[in-house]
Amino acid sequence: MAKFAHDVIVPDAGSQLEKKDQVAHMFDSIAYRYDFLNRFLSAGTDVGWRKKAINELRQLQPEKMLDVATGTGDMAILTYHMLQPQHITGIDISNGMLDIGRKKLVEKQLNGHIELLSGDSETINFPDHTFDAITVAFGVRNFQHLEKGLQEMLRVLKPGGKLVVLEFSRPKNVLFKGVYNLYMNFIAPGFGKMFAKNKKAYRYLNDSVQAFPERQDFINILKSAGYRDTYYKTLSLGICSIYCGSK
Numbered sequence: 001m002a003k004f005a006h007d008v009i010v011p012d013a014g015s016q017l018e019k020k021d022q023v024a025h026m027f028d029s030i031a032y033r034y035d036f037l038n039r040f041l042s043a044g045t046d047v048g049w050r051k052k053a054i055n056e057l058r059q060l061q062p063e064k065m066l067d068v069a070t071g072t073g074d075m076a077i078l079t080y081h082m083l084q085p086q087h088i089t090g091i092d093i094s095n096g097m098l099d100i101g102r103k104k105l106v107e108k109q110l111n112g113h114i115e116l117l118s119g120d121s122e123t124i125n126f127p128d129h130t131f132d133a134i135t136v137a138f139g140v141r142n143f144q145h146l147e148k149g150l151q152e153m154l155r156v157l158k159p160g161g162k163l164v165v166l167e168f169s170r171p172k173n174v175l176f177k178g179v180y181n182l183y184m185n186f187i188a189p190g191f192g193k194m195f196a197k198n199k200k201a202y203r204y205l206n207d208s209v210q211a212f213p214e215r216q217d218f219i220n221i222l223k224s225a226g227y228r229d230t231y232y233k234t235l236s237l238g239i240c241s242i243y244c245g246s247k
């Protein structure tokens with residue numbers, strides 16, 4: 001299996017736990033503040049990014065969908081409102097994140113349309129050719145084995161089905177880069193400490209974004225995992241990107 005630089009970026013380098021367990025524990029510990037910090041740190045921009053990613057599926061009109069690394073379910077909920085598929089399943093390895101997501105589904109009366117299950121992207125508990133479309137927002141960077149996760153998602157896609165990945169990338173503009181680095185290195189971890197009592201989680205955010213394969217590099221990985229008709233779009237001066245591929 002191919003190894004990538006970010007596979008070894010972990011939340012706590014001193015821990016004996018493998019990356020997957022560290023990531024699950026980290027998200028369990030910040031789950032209660034996750035939605036607030038997402039909106040606050042991105043000044044609400046993440047909602048626009050999510051909408052753009054979901055729009056990549058509008059033409060396909062998917063009925064059966066999977067949201068991988070669903071966390072607190074924001075991507076699944078927005079997808080339901082925008083595309084009204086028959087059913088969305090969200091899977092995640094952090095039960096803390098899923099618990100918050102399930103409460104939101106009850107509040108929004110979306111239980112009949114979306115279900116959130118404990119599940120790992122690297123061993124997806126569904127048969128081959130199950131889903132019309134799969135979304136992953138800010139999840140692939142956290143996988144322990146990126147290639148395995150991408151191959152599993154391809155396995156459970158129906159032929160003709162589409163994967164949409166939304167993930168952070170790095171800006172290219174020299175002037176903007178300075179502001180971006182200051183924000184990611186100091187400001188975001190500072191707010192992470194203040195609001196979620198977890199500076200490490202937001203340090204890990206920056207470290208993993210810095211090491212993650214982006215733009216054409218990520219497209220090449222999608223292609224070698226077996227996806228066809230791949231393409232990407234950058235958003236907000238390149239700090240976020242949408243990647244698509246079909247089966």
Ligand SMILES: C[S@@+](CC[C@H](N)C(=O)[O-])C[C@H]1O[C@@H](n2cnc3c(N)ncnc32)[C@H](O)[C@@H]1O
Pocket residue numbers: 020023024027038068069070071072073074075091092093094097119120121122136137138139142143144
């Ligand atoms: C940054 S959060 C993104 C949550 C949600 N998709 C969103 O857009 O807000 C990353 C999520 O990926 C999950 N995750 C990491 N590795 C995973 C894996 N192998 N399988 C499933 N979920 C995973 C984490 O538990 C966490 O909830």
